[in-house]
Amino acid sequence: MTLVVENLSKSYGDTNVFSDISFALEKGEILCIRGKSGQGKTTLLRCLNNLETLDKGSIKINNRYLCKEVNGKVNYASQQELKVIRQDIGFVFQSFNLFPHMTVKENLLLAPKFLKKLSNDEIEKKADELILKLDLSTKSDNYPYQLSGGQKQRVAIARACMLSPSILCFDEPTSALDEETMGQISKIIKELAAQGIAIIIVTHDSAFVEEIGGKVITLKN
Amino acid sequence: MNVFNMLIPMTIEGLRITIGVFLATLVISIPLSIIVAKLRMSKNKIIAKITGIYIYIMRGTPLLLQLMFIFFGFHYIPLIGFAFGRYQAIIIAFVLNYTAYLAEIFRGGIGSIDIGQFEACQVLSLSKRFTFMKVILPQVVKNVMPSIGNEVITLVKDTSLVYILGVADILKAAKSVSNTYSTFIPYIFVGIVYLLITAILTKLLDNFESKFSYYR
Numbered sequence A: 001m002t003l004v005v006e007n008l009s010k011s012y013g014d015t016n017v018f019s020d021i022s023f024a025l026e027k028g029e030i031l032c033i034r035g036k037s038g039q040g041k042t043t044l045l046r047c048l049n050n051l052e053t054l055d056k057g058s059i060k061i062n063n064r065y066l067c068k069e070v071n072g073k074v075n076y077a078s079q080q081e082l083k084v085i086r087q088d089i090g091f092v093f094q095s096f097n098l099f100p101h102m103t104v105k106e107n108l109l110l111a112p113k114f115l116k117k118l119s120n121d122e123i124e125k126k127a128d129e130l131i132l133k134l135d136l137s138t139k140s141d142n143y144p145y146q147l148s149g150g151q152k153q154r155v156a157i158a159r160a161c162m163l164s165p166s167i168l169c170f171d172e173p174t175s176a177l178d179e180e181t182m183g184q185i186s187k188i189i190k191e192l193a194a195q196g197i198a199i200i201i202v203t204h205d206s207a208f209v210e211e212i213g214g215k216v217i218t219l220k221n
Numbered sequence B: 001m002n003v004f005n006m007l008i009p010m011t012i013e014g015l016r017i018t019i020g021v022f023l024a025t026l027v028i029s030i031p032l033s034i035i036v037a038k039l040r041m042s043k044n045k046i047i048a049k050i051t052g053i054y055i056y057i058m059r060g061t062p063l064l065l066q067l068m069f070i071f072f073g074f075h076y077i078p079l080i081g082f083a084f085g086r087y088q089a090i091i092i093a094f095v096l097n098y099t100a101y102l103a104e105i106f107r108g109g110i111g112s113i114d115i116g117q118f119e120a121c122q123v124l125s126l127s128k129r130f131t132f133m134k135v136i137l138p139q140v141v142k143n144v145m146p147s148i149g150n151e152v153i154t155l156v157k158d159t160s161l162v163y164i165l166g167v168a169d170i171l172k173a174a175k176s177v178s179n180t181y182s183t184f185i186p187y188i189f190v191g192i193v194y195l196l197i198t199a200i201l202t203k204l205l206d207n208f209e210s211k212f213s214y215y216r
């Protein structure tokens, strides 16, 4: 299993956001998480990416525990381990969070060049391939402010893919897109899944859920 | 004209002080103020508090008083047998004062960066240090440039405070010549020199700011 999630619970103070969520994902599987606004979809993704800490539950990515519940207490992996585990899971933010002072290409190169898991030549080659695949060739030297919403989203996807994650999370990927670009993004996501990346999509867009297929979980209170 | 025969060489001498204090203060204060801004924003309450008190004192008292305090103050402490030299005292006072002001500007700048930028770095497994240097700081510098520019211009004029320690900057030069010849001309002249320095700096600052206009 690429991702195993067991009994996740999270509250902010007195307000319970979600409780007892469990699911598992294989290589290349697609999971859609639905739910009304405020049901904790974004929070769940943030917990999976360790941007938020859980109150209960365990998360296992490629057989390594990001966090593990032992006797009712959640133990997180050490900073050193987290750095490694985290590279297996990518996050495409709803607002993309591209680096505004860097070109498209520089956005892609920053993290891999810092992490140095590949040689510079290999990193450049990989960036060029992703830029081509995501139809960004004419934009590679442009800055984020010069891009449309759909283009920014593809840059965010490419940037996440530079680290070759096993899992890729999307928060409301269709929120900023028209129908045509929606078709484009679902095609891209399906291609990523076909390459073996497990995909988690948070959305309240039913049409998109149908279009993309895959497992569906609905968050309810 | 006799006045200028005396005024010009003395002004040139004075410029060495004025420009020296100006440059030394900037070169030391800017990097230091970024560190102080980060300390002020530290999660460690004690560090944040101490830094806050330092900034409060530096911004809450006149620079002139700080200069006097650092130079003369030690003479009044018996038995310690230590005091700063004039130039040391000047640089220490100016650096302490300007670091506090600049730190507050950088703190505002860092605080105004979208939290999403930090989070994007976090999910990309970037280190805190790398995140700050490559992602946050370049954006902060763009945002704070206008405010930093203001401080830079103010600093030019503040250098005239060194007269209190008997150091001859351009204003002191004007004063001496004015006393000798009983004329007001040296003051007009030195006013023009300040304006020229400010004009050059304004141009340089504009150029630097436009370096960051390639993105929004």
Ligand SMILES: Nc1ncnc2c1ncn2[C@@H]1O[C@H](COP(=O)(O)OP(=O)(O)OP(=O)(O)O)[C@@H](O)[C@H]1O
Pocket (backbone or CB within 6 Å): A012, A017, A035, A036, A037, A038, A039, A040, A041, A042, A043, A044, A204
């Ligand atoms: N940092 C926080 N502190 C306190 N409460 C929070 C915080 N973040 C989220 N919440 C609360 O947690 C709940 C879930 O928020 P979340 O953003 O996960 O919902 P969502 O399902 O993504 O909603 P939407 O569809 O509108 O994006 C909401 O009630 C929200 O107010």
Ligand SMILES: [Mg+2]
Pocket (backbone or CB within 6 Å): A041, A042, A043, A171
């Ligand atoms: Mg949300």
